[in-house]
Amino acid sequence: MVKAQKYVVKRNFQGVPKRDDFEIVEYELPPLKDGEVIVKTEWISVDPYLRSFNSMYTPPFDQFSFQIGEVIESKNSKYSVGAKVVSHIGWCDYGIVKMFDDPLTRPYKLPDLKGLPTSYGIGAVGMPGATAYFGFLEICKPKSGETVVVTGAAGAVGSIVGQIAKIKGCRVIGFAGSDEKVKWLENELGFDNAFNYKTVDIMKALEEAAPKGVDCYFDNVGGEISSRVVRQMNTFGRVACCGSISTYNDDPDKMSKATVLQSYLVTKQIKIEGFAVSRWANEWPKAFDQLVKWIETGQLKIREHITEGFDKLFDAFLGVLAGENIGKAVVKVYQ
Structure with a gap:
């Protein structure tokens, strides 16, 4: 029998997640059933969606x-001992991966990373990379010479979107x-151009950096900053719309308010589309x-x-919600 640890959520988050919202449970994995595998966790991803999906x-x-x-x-038979598997089984040091066909969370073999770090498989060459690739290219459909705001x-996700935009000549x-x-x-x-939204006048910064207006906007944060970007957009x-991290910790009954956008949307015929990357699940390998x-x-x-250590998962998660990370936040468990 394999002894394992996992994080169990004891209560739904109220505001900023708290350490005692979780319990670390030690248990023994049950015997494998046909089609299943046991994995020893190497890397765990911490992402903003873990907060938004909690409820x-x-x-x-x-x-x-x-x-x-x-x-x-x-x-x-498709997953031999030693194979690397990307799955959605979460915050555990050992776990059983079951094979199923949910478009977002179905397991798959680690892509061929051509010698790049294994951790990229839950970052740039994983769900976040696919989110940037499809969300930007399929929804924004950028053209060379256009102005993009991220x-x-x-x-x-945002750091990859911006670089793809540069690759496309934007x-x-x-x-x-x-x-x-x-x-x-x-x-x-x-x-x-890049700006610290905490210290600049957003409208003034946009007017100076994009005097001819904004053509594409990849929105990860929501809130008033998004309303101001939309006001600067072209016909x-x-x-x-990828996410709304600025509101994830808000009370659902007391959500932050932002400037009404309908007049800008109508007069400039702006298209706003939310998306989940599972829409393109069958095409992820192309993006990778x-x-x-x-x-x-x-x-x-x-x-x-x-971040290193299974016991540091909560700290890493909280850091992402507080914006402490630059680039992709990952936790190293075993190597």
Whole structure:
């Protein structure tokens, strides 16, 4: 029998998640059934969606998230011992991966990373990379010479969106939450302009950086900053709504209010579309192949915020919600 640990959510989050919302449970894994495998967890992903999806589940429940594990026991001919598996079994050090066909959470073998770090399989060459690739290219449909704005620009998804926009010949403006992030976006990733939304006048910054208006907006944060970006958009502008991290900790009955947008949407005929990356689940391998190629050629630069230790998962998660990470936040469990 394999002894394992997992994080169990005892109560739905109220405001900022608290440590005592979780319980670490030690238990023995049951015997494998046909088609299942046991994995030893190597890397666990911590992402903002873990907060936004929390209210969809009734406690107690195992904390979900993407992770990479190595198969140590198998009753599935497609997954031999030693294989690396990307799954959604979450915050556990050992776990049983069951094979099913949910478009977002179905397990799959770690893509061929061509020698890149294994952790990229839950980052740039995982769900966040696919989110940036499809959300931006399929919804915004950028054209060379257009102006693109990205909020949450120094995060796992936003940093990739901005770089893809540069690859496609666009002018890119990013908003992030610290001067350090701004410097990284401009000096390392090649954003044309980046701003600390906490210290600048957003409308003035946009008017100066995008005097001819904004064509595409990739929205990771929601709130008033998004209303201000939309006000600066051109006729037939396109907005891809990926997330709303600015409101995830808000009381659902007391949500933050933002400027009404309908007059701008109508007069400028702006398209706003929300999306879930599961829409393109069957096409993820295409995105992964292209993302790896861009990384290999240096067109796409990746940065990770690595936390070590199974016991540090909560701290890493809280850090993401507080915007402490630059790039993709991952937790190293075993290696």
